[in-house]
Amino acid sequence: MxxxxxxxxxxxxxxxxxxxxxxxxxxxxxxxxxxxxxxxxDGKSIAEEIRSGIAEEVCRMKDTIGKVPGLAVILVGQRKDSQSYVRNKIKACQEVGITSLMAELPEDCEEDEVLSAVSSFNDNPSVHGILVQLPLPQHMDEERILNVVSLDKDVDGFHPLNMGNLAMRGREPLFVPCTPKGCIELLLRxxxxxxxxxxxxxxxxxxxxxxxxxxxxxxxxxxxxxxxxxxxxxxxxxxxxxxxxxxxxxxxxxxxxxxxxxxxxxxxxxxxxxxxxxxxxxxxxxxxxxxxxxxxxxxxxxxxxxxPMTIAMLLSNTLDSSKRAYGFS
Amino acid sequence: MxxxxxxxxxxxxxxxxxxxxxxxxxxxxxxxxxxxxxxxxDGKSIAEEIRSGIAEEVCRMKDTIGKVPGLAVILVGQRKDSQSYVRNKIKACQEVGITSLMAELPEDCEEDEVLSAVSSFNDNPSVHGILVQLPLPQHMDEERILNVVSLDKDVDGFHPLNMGNLAMRGREPLFVPCTPKGCIELLLRxxxxxxxxxxxxxxxxxxxxxxxxxxxxxxxxxxxxxxxxxxxxxxxxxxxxxxxxxxxxxxxxxxxxxxxxxxxxxxxxxxxxxxxxxxxxxxxxxxxxxxxxxxxxxxxxxxxxxxPMTIAMLLSNTLDSSKRAYGFS
CATH class of the missing domain: 3.40.50.720 (NAD(P)-binding Rossmann-like Domain)
Incomplete structure (x- = not known):
């Protein structure tokens, strides 16, 4: 934007x-x-409540198994709005004890460099969620890049397999996209x-x-x-x-x-x-x-x-993903 | 049913x-x-027209590259309605020159036998479409079985990845489910x-x-x-x-x-x-x-x-799949 x-x-x-x-x-x-x-x-207050619950869970995880969730963010280019969104996400991670990793790539980098950043996060067992900040520069194939994100780290829930499972009755997506999930959460609360x-x-x-x-x-x-x-x-x-x-x-x-x-x-x-x-x-x-x-x-x-709910749901998806990865409940 | x-x-x-x-x-x-x-x-007439067009394409394919499309059907159990649907599908294949293969399994067979039938069709290069006739017997995990169907042979378009790509703008599913596709075709025609x-x-x-x-x-x-x-x-x-x-x-x-x-x-x-x-x-x-x-x-x-459009679209999806497999256009 x-x-x-x-x-x-x-x-x-x-x-x-x-x-x-x-x-x-x-x-x-x-x-x-x-x-x-x-x-x-009051989405702000509800999001705070949720974040505080997540912080407690992260503590409990750390105390019990000595691990914390990890979120990796890939930012390509210098868009001010994207930088701001990413900064907010990283700050939110820090506040709840989720480790954040970041790959910043220049606007004119090759698509392969982005793909390789994704792959490296895919292979990193301390990363449980991977975010590719959108939009990507025009010369990149967004679909190709998003398809490479490991399904069990797709905390944005943007992979078509996740979407298909969201659409189908009797199926469960691994992750529900953050903003829609935040909307439903507000209605429920x-x-x-x-x-x-x-x-x-x-x-x-x-x-x-x-x-x-x-x-x-x-x-x-x-x-x-x-x-x-x-x-x-x-x-x-x-x-x-x-x-x-x-x-x-x-x-x-x-x-x-x-x-x-x-x-x-x-x-x-x-x-x-x-x-x-x-x-x-x-x-x-x-x-x-x-x-x-x-x-x-x-x-x-x-x-x-x-x-604020969008970011809270991102943290929630990342926590859920790490629990799945470590078999922690 | x-x-x-x-x-x-x-x-x-x-x-x-x-x-x-x-x-x-x-x-x-x-x-x-x-x-x-x-x-x-008049869906019946339109479906006939479509089937006749498919028959011509199958002929052209056979004349040009010596290959024809192949559809494999897996039928588990003895439901009269399922048997009838499968019979109609196989008859429709024969009429347009599409080779049909069939695996019939007893109601009380193991899930693994169904999975192995699917796998064998997945590996068969002369099969371009695989249909698992639904519903499966109660004791079987439908989701698990459908997930095994090779994506590029999922002519029913029921795989969640196909559904996700159908839901998402800017994405193209490999196959559109037959009845919905038939509905749109009627509207367009x-x-x-x-x-x-x-x-x-x-x-x-x-x-x-x-x-x-x-x-x-x-x-x-x-x-x-x-x-x-x-x-x-x-x-x-x-x-x-x-x-x-x-x-x-x-x-x-x-x-x-x-x-x-x-x-x-x-x-x-x-x-x-x-x-x-x-x-x-x-x-x-x-x-x-x-x-x-x-x-x-x-x-x-x-x-x-x-x-009648549903079956015509199944034949159309199978033809498209074989064209993709053989690089024939």
Whole structure:
């Protein structure tokens, strides 16, 4: 994602999706009149709770078998956003006692150098998770590189075999992709019933939208996937009990896109110009928060909603992977 | 699928789904008044056309490189319906010049015997497609057996890696499962636009419903999947431009489940008692044909709709696989 900044009026703009870039406190609108105001789902606190549980488990593992989980990250090139995501992931590892290893390669390196970095992490028994930070430079075959990541270290869950097992009933993927897993975790922890509910997922990317649809369906929601070719996204979204937006268009989901009482998870991470901010920009979601909070029963803010959960789930997947590798339970 | 027969009044009953069992001519209702009557999609003719094209390709392959495609079928046990399906598949192979091999194993054989049959077909260079007829006997681990089928011979497309590649944008599965592929082929050949249309798939089985949803989404439809936990299937289905029913419940989709002008593909194959028939039963679909034909713009009959397409697509996948194996184009 390029940090493409655009001027915007409130509740109209464009952007893209990933883990939170700049953690700041969301602005929660309070109602002026008697209108209902949604519960703001505190992803940051829940993610902290989860991370603290992971830290305890890592301690227990270290005390019991003298081992800790290890996560390896491969970063190619100098994209500021990618560097920031990677930094956040490594910092999060350190905080819970997961060892992190990093391979940094220049933008113009050969594909074979990336492949060889992956292979070396595949062969390293103290590495239990391997992340290739996306996007890779244009000249590289992303599919070829991701296919080389050992299946039992694919903590991102992006391997097609993992996706297939996520799609198929009666099968279990080794890893569930982090952002979708984080979304479901938020719903479960806030006691939102999924089974039998109508869910709309806006966006169908391989890393968020599509696996979120599959995962909601595994939880027996009736899922509709809305995307760029959908003719009446507003009408379809307005029927949903649960809305997950992961399309990377700032403020596209307005208040009148929502059924009163809907639960809204906003995966969008869209940088918009804000000269009053220290960085000259701020991050907003796909959902027009000020409007949605008046209609929804619960909503995630951006930042501080789904974003922190993504990293917590990455740590959780890495811990699970190391437990599998060491036969530790 | 057991050939479980139930008495039923018109447009109410239960059953299950697979390829056509008994090819008979469907009863097409003609309108008494000015009501619109749907085009009946002639899957049988289209499948014949496709099979005839395949036969020509097999001839050309034989003339050019002296090879023909080969399909191996593994049948475990004595289920009448499975035997019938397998017989139809083998007959279809013979008609287009595809060599068929068959391994028949007794109901009480060991799982290892099935695995060894699969392995031997995996190693046989004249076999380009391997079918394990489902369901397998209860005591067998279906997942374990299907996982052994060589990926490049998985003409059913049931391997999770194939499913994952079907789900992911920018990826190509080696094989698309036959019934979903047949459904799309019918839509394309009848000039039904898919992109941007609202599609509802009723059922989410690994072999039909789920991959059909994924495939419709690959063609840029806005897809909703309806299943046993869906609370208002009628209302959801009534919004669809394209309805694919693969839930195996006879006549569950009534006329008032359909939007006027919808295109309806009926994958259901439900045996119901019919003492006037030679076999004592007849096959009906998931859709109440007599009602639906008055509402839809186009509809597949049962039998003679999607069923024949399934076998045609199996032959097509086997041909494609052999072309890949021999580098023949």
């Amino acid at each position: 390029a940090l493409l900044l655009r001027r915007l009026k409130d509740c109209t703009s464009f952007g893209s999706t990933e883990g939170d870039l700049i953690p700041t406190t969301p602005r929660v609108t309070t109602s002026a009149g008697d209108e209902p105001v949604a519960t703001v789902i 806030y006691g939102v019933e999924i089974m039998g509910k109508k869910a709309v997922v806006i966006g169908r990317s391989n890393i968020v939208g599509m696996p979120t649809s599959l995962l909601l369906q595994r939880h027996h929601a009736t899922v509709s996937t809305v995307h760029a070719f959908t003719r009446n996204p507003k009408e379809i979204t307005r029927e949903a009990d649960i809305v997950v937006s992961a399309i990377g268009v700032a403020n596209i989901v307005r208040g009148d896109w929502l059924k009163p009482g809907a639960v809204v998870l906003d995966v969008g991470i869209n940088p918009v110009e804000d000269l009053s901010s220290e960085y000259g920009y701020r991050i907003i979601g796909d959902v027009c928060f000020e409007e949605a909070v008046q209609v929804a029963s619960a909503i995630t803010p951006v930042p501080g909603g789904v974003g | 057991a050939l479980l027969l139930r008495r039923l009044k018109d447009c109410t009953s239960f059953g299950s789904t697979e390829g056509d069992l008994i090819p008979t001519t469907p009863r097409v209702t003609t309108s008494a008044g000015d009501e619109p009557v749907a085009t009946v999609i 009848y000039g039904v636009e898919i992109m941007g249309k609202k599609a509802v798939v009723i059922g989410r089985s690994n072999i039909v419903g789920m991959p059909t949803s994924l495939l419709l989404q690959r063609h840029h439809a806005t897809v909703s999947t309806v299943h046993a936990f869906t609370r208002n299937p009628k209302e959801i289905t009534r919004e669809a431009d394209i309805v694919v029913s693969a839930i195996g419940v006879a006549n569950i989709v009534r006329g008032d489940w359909l939007k006027p002008g919808a295109v309806v593909l009926d994958v259901g194959i439900n045996p119901v008692e019919d003492l006037s028939s030679e076999y004592g039963y007849r096959i009906i679909g998931d859709v109440c044909f007599e009602e639906a034909v008055q509402v839809a713009s186009a509809i597949t009959p049962v039998p003679g709709g999607v069923g």
